[in-house]
Amino acid sequence: MRTACRIAAKLFFFVLAAPGIAQEAGTLITGARIFDGVRSDLIEGQDVLIQDGMITAIGPDLDAPEGATVIDAQGRFLMPGFADMHAHLMFQMPFGIAFNADREYWAYVAATVAEQYLMQGFTTVRDVGGNSFSLKRAIDEGILVGPRVYPSGPMISQSSGHSDHRTDANEPGSLVFEPSIPMKYFHVAVADGRDEVLKTVREVLRRRASQIKISVGGGTGSFADPLDTTQYTEDEIRAAVEAAEDWNTYVTAHVYNSDGIIRAVENGVKSIEHGNLMSEEAMRVMMEHDAWLSPQVIVYTFHPAGYNDEQKAKHDEAYDGINQMFTMAKELGFENIVFGTDVITSPEMIKRANEEFVLRTEWFDNAEILRQATSKSAELLALSGPRNPYPGALGVIAEGAHADILLIDGNPLEDMSVMTEYEERFDLIMKGGVIYKNEL
Known part of the structure; x- marks a missing residue:
């Protein structure tokens, strides 16, 4: 029936x-x-x-x-x-397919992913890396079906950082800069030094980003940056924060390690994405600055399609840190925690995104998890102030x-x-x- x-x-x-x-x-x-x-x-x-x-x-x-x-x-x-506070609507293809597809194919896949999110109960997503501006517009205008989208636009990193997806086949940037396919399509951006960071952030704000996403540490999906690395100088982070604050919004940062977390938060970043390997000192710094933690579990339970052995090892290292991070948060009474999945490279895994609710029960009670996915996430979304595309209570x-x-x-x-x-x-x-x- x-x-x-x-x-x-x-x-x-x-x-x-x-x-x-x-x-x-x-x-x-x-x-x-x-x-x-x-x-x-x-x-x-x-x-x-x-x-x-x-x-x-x-x-x-x-x-x-x-x-x-x-x-x-x-x-x-x-x-x-629900709100998925760490979504990637545009990155739902294996790397081998994504790096050989045109813009239109990326868009068609993203459109199906957006509808799938909504039909799983996610009425809002914060897209924290990807050129989802036109997708958001098409959803808002009723052309496509999908959740509310808070777009960050391209995640911004330094050369050799988490947004730098050039391979060993690319020429060194000191000779000629060959953008990767994601960079070419404005899904990621590479900027070095205060001036480049300012200009890039302003370009992203020009496209009506709700918030800005930068990378201040290594990542599992990128090729050149181990998780222990600290990326962006204090001045570069401040440049991103100043540009965002001038537009009355905030910066969120990708990072796993403590040094990057402390540097980011002490220089004005309001939200940390991942944070799996943080120390107690780093978490206390976050608490002192009333910063938010946007963690995920499900993405570390599988290896995204196309990962090589080095990427898999980094992915597993990040997974191993989750228990300590959440256990420490409970012990310290850190409650600025939101809900997210970070599922990438697989529309089929998007269909399993709701498993994040069950996975979190190892550390949180059911009511805490439901709040993380609703009212807590809404508190963080509200930090976008007048850049909030959907003003009003969520x-x-x-x-x-x-x-x-x-x-x-x-x-x-x-x-x-x-x-x-x-x-x-x-x-x-x-x-x-x-x-x-x-x-x-």
Whole structure:
């Protein structure tokens, strides 16, 4: 029956030539048990009214406006849509294919990945490396189906850094700079020295980036930089931060090791991506500066397609540091932690991204994880200030918040495995008041 409903819904969408079904008179959801994104206990006996893409009222026995759609949740679990704070919409091909594909192929793959994210309950992603500006625009305009996108544009690093994907076959940059394919397509950028960093950051802001992403340490996916390396001088980091702050937004930084974390945070970086190998000193510096940690687990449970032996070894080294990082965070009471996956090179692995919820239960209770994926992530997204492409409350079920809502057949506060069964259990997926899936 569910399969038949899904097929009928897809045919209905196709006939309308629309990515989702907008309820012009509004939607009233009744009979749900509500996780509001903040509290650990569920709210019962409250209806949720959605109008013009926003939650306009929450209360008992609300009246449905004339012509509104009424959905009886029948006791299902209602919660905000998820945010993946470390997504790469544009990097979902094995390296061998990506480095031999044109821009159009990259875009076609990304379009399918964006829709897949939404159908797994991710109503928002922070894209932290990739030329996703036009993809975001196409989604916002209703041309394509996908989540809200907070684009960073190309991740920026120094020569030999995490964004430098030149191989040994490339000429040295001192002779002639041959850009890698990702650099050519503006998915990554290489900039050295204050002047180049300033110019590159400003170019990315010109494309309407929500935040800026730089690399201050080695990476597992790049060819030339071990994880222990510290990248960018203090002056170069400050240049990126100053340019971003002039536009009233912030800088997030890729880095695994303590030296890079401390240098980045002490020079104004607001968010650390990964951080797997950090020391207690580095975490305390983050806490002192009210910085955020954007970690991931699932990406380290597999080797991305196309990795060589050196990349695999770095990947495994990063995986080995996760337990210490999360254990230390719990011991120190560090709570500025958000949810992300960092899945790359494989649309098939994107389909398993929800396993991140289950993997985190080794260190966090279920309510903590749900907050990381909703209200905590929204707090970090809000640091983009006036560069926020979707002003207003996200990640919460509250009056005045964006109507990004899931109805789940099951209770992830009790059993997190229901998150991995999204095809069967996610009965309603709504973004901005638009229904993209409804099996009730």
